[in-house]
Amino acid sequence: MKVMILGADGYLGWPLALRLMAKGHDVIGVDNFATRKSVEEVGSDSAIPILGMPDRVRAAKDIHGYKMKFHEGDITKYEFLHKVIKEERPDTVVHFAEQRSAPYSMINAKHASYTMSNNIIGTINLVYAIMELDPKIHVVKMATMGEYGTPNFDIPESAFVDADINGKTDRITTPKFGGSWYHWTKVHDTNNLLFANKVWKITTTNIFQGPVYGTRTKEITDEKLHSRFDFDEVWGTVVNRFCAEAVLGIPLTAYGAGGQIRGYLSLEDSMEALNLLIENPAQRGEHRTANQFVELLSINDIADIVKKAAKKQGIDIEVQHLDNPRVEADRHYYNPKIKVLPDLGFKPKLKMADLAPQLIKDLIPYRQRIERFRDRIMPHTQWRRVENAR
Numbered sequence: 351m352k353v354m355i356l357g358a359d360g361y362l363g364w365p366l367a368l369r370l371m372a373k374g375h376d377v378i379g380v381d382n383f384a385t386r387k388s389v390e391e392v393g394s395d396s397a398i399p400i401l402g403m404p405d406r407v408r409a410a411k412d413i414h415g416y417k418m419k420f421h422e423g424d425i426t427k428y429e430f431l432h433k434v435i436k437e438e439r440p441d442t443v444v445h446f447a448e449q450r451s452a453p454y455s456m457i458n459a460k461h462a463s464y465t466m467s468n469n470i471i472g473t474i475n476l477v478y479a480i481m482e483l484d485p486k487i488h489v490v491k492m493a494t495m496g497e498y499g500t501p502n503f504d505i506p507e508s509a510f511v512d513a514d515i516n517g518k519t520d521r522i523t524t525p526k527f528g529g530s531w532y533h534w535t536k537v538h539d540t541n542n543l544l545f546a547n548k549v550w551k552i553t554t555t556n557i558f559q560g561p562v563y564g565t566r567t568k569e570i571t572d573e574k575l576h577s578r579f580d581f582d583e584v585w586g587t588v589v590n591r592f593c594a595e596a597v598l599g600i601p602l603t604a605y606g607a608g609g610q611i612r613g614y615l616s617l618e619d620s621m622e623a624l625n626l627l628i629e630n631p632a633q634r635g636e637h638r639t640a641n642q643f644v645e646l647l648s649i650n651d652i653a654d655i656v657k658k659a660a661k662k663q664g665i666d667i668e669v670q671h672l673d674n675p676r677v678e679a680d681r682h683y684y685n686p687k688i689k690v691l692p693d694l695g696f697k698p699k700l701k702m703a704d705l706a707p708q709l710i711k712d713l714i715p716y717r718q719r720i721e722r723f724r725d726r727i728m729p730h731t732q733w734r735r736v737e738n739a740r
């Protein structure tokens with residue numbers, strides 16, 4: 351199969367390129383290196399050094415014998431995206447190429463509007479290019495579990511639900527309530543994909559994924575093949591941030607009471623799940639929704655796991671509960687359904703408690719590097735901008 355990955359230089363994009371090439375697929379990467387630039391903009395860097403794309407491609411060839419094509423460019427430029435899809439004629443396009451940090455989107459108006467335009471225009475360009483060039487191409491779009499928020503109902507694995515409104519029933523799109531401007535861009539993307547499917551029958555798999563953690567996949571066997579690993583308050587997701595804090599021996603920065611529950615999965619399990627969804631495409635003309643996570647954990651559960659994992663490396667750390675910079679419930683109901691992936695044979699290999707000691711061990715050699723950005727760990731980006739906006 352020929353697979354184009356938009357966002358191939360990212361945390362998920364690079365390991366997915368390696369996984370798909372290991373499975374014998376042809377991979378064409380596309381990226382404009384926005385994440386590298388935006389992480390630098392907030393004064394941070396990947397904890398683990400990563401090569402530039404030409405060197406990454408060379409390393410994949412030297413180490414594993416994989417041949418990958420790459421196009422540098424911005425998918426919000428329609429002519430560019432149209433041209434690469436026309437030239438390459440992929441069977442599947444995986445769309446990861448979005449601004450993916452919730453705090454980054456909340457910094458100020460400029461960052462919010464960049465996130466809105468980058469994410470929404472990129473996705474609109476993709477569905478237009480596919481409609482014009484070949485509607486048979488399978489779009490695998492990375493949505494996020496964060497689109498749903500934390501509702502008091504069981505989160506279904508479907509784009510639509512039946513609703514009874516004032517005694518009349520109809521099918522409506524599954525209710526969502528994003529927790530940042532970033533999450534709302536993903537909700538808007540989901541709505542736009544549903545409409546593209548309705549009017550043009552674009553074949554889509556929309557993946558509602560929880561936060562991913564970890565440094566390793568089966569193919570990351572050499573430091574030249576590492577994926578990025580962000581840990582600062584803007585770009586680091588909670589598990590990766592906690593592990594970097596553990597390596598520095600500083601308290602884990604738990605936001606609020608720590609009862610926020612999400613569905614987590616390791617980088618390796620994420621790659622396996624994505625591979626299954628790509629190799630088993632949605633039916634022609636279908637809009638398929640897949641929830642993607644492995645275990646439901648609260649911030650306090652994660653802090654406990656990382657604390658115990660650090661102890662195994664001889665590091666004693668405390669957990670510090672900070673005023674929550676975000677506006678979110680820190681005690682709530684949470685029960686997302688998951689069936690599509692298990693039905694395709696998805697069997698998660700790793701639980702966070704098994705993987706955390708290895709993750710910390712992998713970061714220890716980069717302690718000096720993480721130390722350089724220590725002041726970027728405490729939360730500065732506040733969701734509440736007006737004193738009484740509670």
Ligand SMILES: NC(=O)c1ccc[n+]([C@@H]2O[C@H](COP(=O)([O-])OP(=O)(O)OC[C@H]3O[C@@H](n4cnc5c(N)ncnc54)[C@H](O)[C@@H]3O)[C@@H](O)[C@H]2O)c1
Pocket residue numbers: 356357358359360361362363380381382383384385386423424425426445446447448449450468472492493494495559560561562563578587
């Ligand atoms: N990492 C997670 O835990 C997680 C969880 C749920 C959903 N997601 C989603 O998965 C996708 C990938 O996430 P990630 O963690 O790999 O993020 P990432 O920022 O590491 O990767 C995204 C890549 O897309 C590129 N990009 C952004 N805008 C672009 C544009 N206009 N044109 C071309 N390239 C562009 C970036 O340079 C980057 O390399 C994102 O859509 C994110 O919202 C991630």
